[in-house]
Amino acid sequence: MASTPLELLIEGNEEEIRVFVGKALKDGREPAAVLDELSDSMGQVGAMFERGEAFLPELMLAGDAMQAAVDVLMPALADSRSAFVSKGTIVIGTVKDDMHDVGKNIVASLLAANGFTVHDVGRDAPAETFIRTAQEVQADVIAVSTLLSTTMNHAEQVIAAMDQADMPLCRCIVGGAPVTEQWAESIGAHGTAKDAPSAVALCERLIGMRRLEEAGVRPMLEPD
Amino acid sequence: MGLSAMHDERDRVVEFYDRALVGEQIGERQFDTRILPAKLRELVGKYEIVMTPGEFVPTDLDMARRVLEAGVELLADLGVYCTDTERLIAISRDEIETALEESPESFEQGCGAQTVKVRARGLDDTRAPSVNNGSCGSPMSEEAVVPALASCAMEDIDGLVTGYLKSVLGRETRARTPIELLACKKEVIYARQSLEIAGKPGLSILGIMSGGNSESQDACTFEGGLRASDRHLNVLDNELKLSFDTLNRVLHDAYAGTGTVSAIAPMLGGYCGGPESTAICGVAEVLASRVIFDNQCMGSWVESIWQDYASPQWLWVAGMLSLAFVAAGQHLVTGNWLGGNAGPWTAVQCREMAAQSVAVIACGSSIVHGFNGNAGTVEDHVTGMESRMLVEVCRAVAGISVTDANDIVGRVLAGYEDLCKPGNAPFGKSFLECYDADSLQPKEEFVAFWEAEKADLRSCGLPL
Numbered sequence: 001m002a003s004t005p006l007e008l009l010i011e012g013n014e015e016e017i018r019v020f021v022g023k024a025l026k027d028g029r030e031p032a033a034v035l036d037e038l039s040d041s042m043g044q045v046g047a048m049f050e051r052g053e054a055f056l057p058e059l060m061l062a063g064d065a066m067q068a069a070v071d072v073l074m075p076a077l078a079d080s081r082s083a084f085v086s087k088g089t090i091v092i093g094t095v096k097d098d099m100h101d102v103g104k105n106i107v108a109s110l111l112a113a114n115g116f117t118v119h120d121v122g123r124d125a126p127a128e129t130f131i132r133t134a135q136e137v138q139a140d141v142i143a144v145s146t147l148l149s150t151t152m153n154h155a156e157q158v159i160a161a162m163d164q165a166d167m168p169l170c171r172c173i174v175g176g177a178p179v180t181e182q183w184a185e186s187i188g189a190h191g192t193a194k195d196a197p198s199a200v201a202l203c204e205r206l207i208g209m210r211r212l213e214e215a216g217v218r219p220m221l222e223p224d
Numbered sequence: 225m226g227l228s229a230m231h232d233e234r235d236r237v238v239e240f241y242d243r244a245l246v247g248e249q250i251g252e253r254q255f256d257t258r259i260l261p262a263k264l265r266e267l268v269g270k271y272e273i274v275m276t277p278g279e280f281v282p283t284d285l286d287m288a289r290r291v292l293e294a295g296v297e298l299l300a301d302l303g304v305y306c307t308d309t310e311r312l313i314a315i316s317r318d319e320i321e322t323a324l325e326e327s328p329e330s331f332e333q334g335c336g337a338q339t340v341k342v343r344a345r346g347l348d349d350t351r352a353p354s355v356n357n358g359s360c361g362s363p364m365s366e367e368a369v370v371p372a373l374a375s376c377a378m379e380d381i382d383g384l385v386t387g388y389l390k391s392v393l394g395r396e397t398r399a400r401t402p403i404e405l406l407a408c409k410k411e412v413i414y415a416r417q418s419l420e421i422a423g424k425p426g427l428s429i430l431g432i433m434s435g436g437n438s439e440s441q442d443a444c445t446f447e448g449g450l451r452a453s454d455r456h457l458n459v460l461d462n463e464l465k466l467s468f469d470t471l472n473r474v475l476h477d478a479y480a481g482t483g484t485v486s487a488i489a490p491m492l493g494g495y496c497g498g499p500e501s502t503a504i505c506g507v508a509e510v511l512a513s514r515v516i517f518d519n520q521c522m523g524s525w526v527e528s529i530w531q532d533y534a535s536p537q538w539l540w541v542a543g544m545l546s547l548a549f550v551a552a553g554q555h556l557v558t559g560n561w562l563g564g565n566a567g568p569w570t571a572v573q574c575r576e577m578a579a580q581s582v583a584v585i586a587c588g589s590s591i592v593h594g595f596n597g598n599a600g601t602v603e604d605h606v607t608g609m610e611s612r613m614l615v616e617v618c619r620a621v622a623g624i625s626v627t628d629a630n631d632i633v634g635r636v637l638a639g640y641e642d643l644c645k646p647g648n649a650p651f652g653k654s655f656l657e658c659y660d661a662d663s664l665q666p667k668e669e670f671v672a673f674w675e676a677e678k679a680d681l682r683s684c685g686l687p688l
Contacts, residue, residue: 012257012258052493052498052530055261055493055494055495055496055497055498056257056493056494056495056497056529057256057257057258057260057261057495057497060253060256060257061257061258064257096399097399097400097436097437098399098436099307099436099461099467102462102491102494102495102529106494106529148399148436149363149388149390149397150397150398150399150404150434150435150436151398151399151436153396153398154399177599177600177601178363178601194646194647195646196529
């Protein structure tokens with residue numbers, strides 16, 4: 001019996017998911033509908049992870065398989081003039097001198113599972129790598145991870161480099177064990193999140209607010 | 225004899241360096257997401273490792289023995305991944321078995337009047353475990369570090385565990401700067417000052433927490449720094465990984481003559497997956513640190529992506545990392561690092577500490593390397609009272625069976641499950657809020673609080 005997209009994503013079966021997409025297109029399915037089905041399945045992987053029913057390897061493999069599927073779908077989406085609607089483009093990495101990347105990988109994978117386009121610059125990444133990549137991919141958000149207190153200053157350097165590079169539309173969030181809301185605010189970050197699901201919600205909120213501003217809609221302040 | 229190089233046991237790490245150059249090459253992401261998880265799934269099935277839902281302390285001794293067998297098979301089949309060469313460092317079954325056989329049943333730490341013998345414990349062992357404690361990696365200010373550590377050393381601990389110095393000489397500690405290196409040196413200097421104040425100059429110091437790389441870590445051995453009777457940490461990366469920087473540290477310790485303790489931290493929900501596979505991976509990491517680092521003393525911390533340090537699965541894995549060896553009759557000096565989400569002077573912290581201590585001591589842990597509060601993230605949230613509590617609880621529960629421990633832990637945590645979770649756990653107080661900084665004595669209300677908590681814990685079955 002053929003595997004479902006959810007099963008293929010969980011297995012990280014890139015070869016079979018390419019076959020699945022190719023067959024769906026050959027059968028005449030709308031590319032946008034295929035993408036919706038895959039996105040729903042990816043969302044289910046994220047939900048399973050949050051419930052503790054799937055773990056980090058499955059989340060990362062699903063992200064890789066989803067990318068393989070999207071690569072096959074892209075030409076068909078362009079031909080059908082359907083737009084591939086990403087929730088936003090995120091550049092994520094762990095700061096210079098910090099070799100810890102498990103937390104960053106969790107956030108990156110959960111963002112991908114929730115419909116964001118994620119560019120991972122890896123660990124031990126200098127500020128200029130974050131900025132160069134963000135400029136290349138026109139990132140909506142730069143997500144900076146620092147597990148060590150001794151490397152927190154490198155997150156400040158990313159924000160300083162953003163200011164210098166004049167990227168008014170890009171937002172920056174910071175995260176990691178030593179990061180507090182007060183510290184994030186003090187260095188000019190647009191926010192911080194205590195865990196991966198909160199980081200996803202924060203990116204959704206920041207990008208949503210920026211798009212409203214671009215559209216000339218002033219977000220109403222919530223009453224206290 | 226010619227002038228050729230003579231064998232020197234201190235050079236043993238070079239053998240693993242050589243293997244890192246020629247082992248099977250695999251991409252790191254491939255290792256993390258496919259090779260290791262697939263092998264773990266295979267071993268969980270093959271050895272029928274199943275955590276009984278709701279069980280806090282592992283009680284199935286046959287299964288504990290199978291966890292050890294699975295851990296041996298994992299390490300013998302995969303080896304350890306070197307992140308510098310992206311190759312596997314092969315380790316043979318013979319090497320693992322020899323390392324276990326040659327594990328010392330005891331060792332001494334500390335010097336002079338503070339020399340203590342740390343012994344491998346067994347099941348239902350009424351001999352008290354050794355208890356180290358201190359700031360245990362938590363951030364410390366220069367203002368509070370000496371009095372806070374002195375307050376810990378004044379309690380009946382067997383070794384002092386240092387924390388991370390947030391600043392030195394008024395300058396923030398930053399990676400790869402002279403301040404990071406200085407912080408590592410000052411960390412030991414301040415620890416030794418605190419031992420002098422406590423009147424226990426020979427108490428063993430366990431560190432170093434202020435430096436993230438071998439250059440700064442190795443700066444801790446100097447005249448007035450770490451001594452042979454102290455303990456330096458050797459750390460494996462998540463999961464089953466190491467770098468040349470780790471080997472640098474091992475080599476330095478071998479030549480400096482410093483004692484070592486391993487700090488392995490298998491992560492629940494991470495590359496290991498669930499509790500069963502995390503236990504197997506953790507056992508393999510203990511074995512790897514024994515084989516590669518040649519540590520006399522083990523130290524296992526269970527990391528969790530959910531930070532659920534009082535959940536059944538966390539306690540089960542923490543206990544299993546000792547029970548797997550003890551149930552199989554191995555005489556390894558197993559050890560556990562403990563810690564929770566709540567801060568000092570809170571009932572929740574007492575519950576977290578009691579539950580974790582009961583679980584690991586009943587499972588045969590030989591030494592507890594300390595308990596840190598607030599998940600080790602809040603500055604100066606360290607006091608000597610946590611050392612008092614930890615010592616009293618760990619010594620009181622020696623001899624409790626795993627079955628009784630399971631019941632006790634259930635009662636200790638009843639009604640506290642949600643309060644122990646991150647975000648719900650109470651923040652607690654800082655050292656200067658809990659202690660008189662001049663006399664280094666806890667406030668009377670804090671002492672009274674612990675006496676009341678002890679009475680509550682007694683009602684849960686702890687023989688305090």
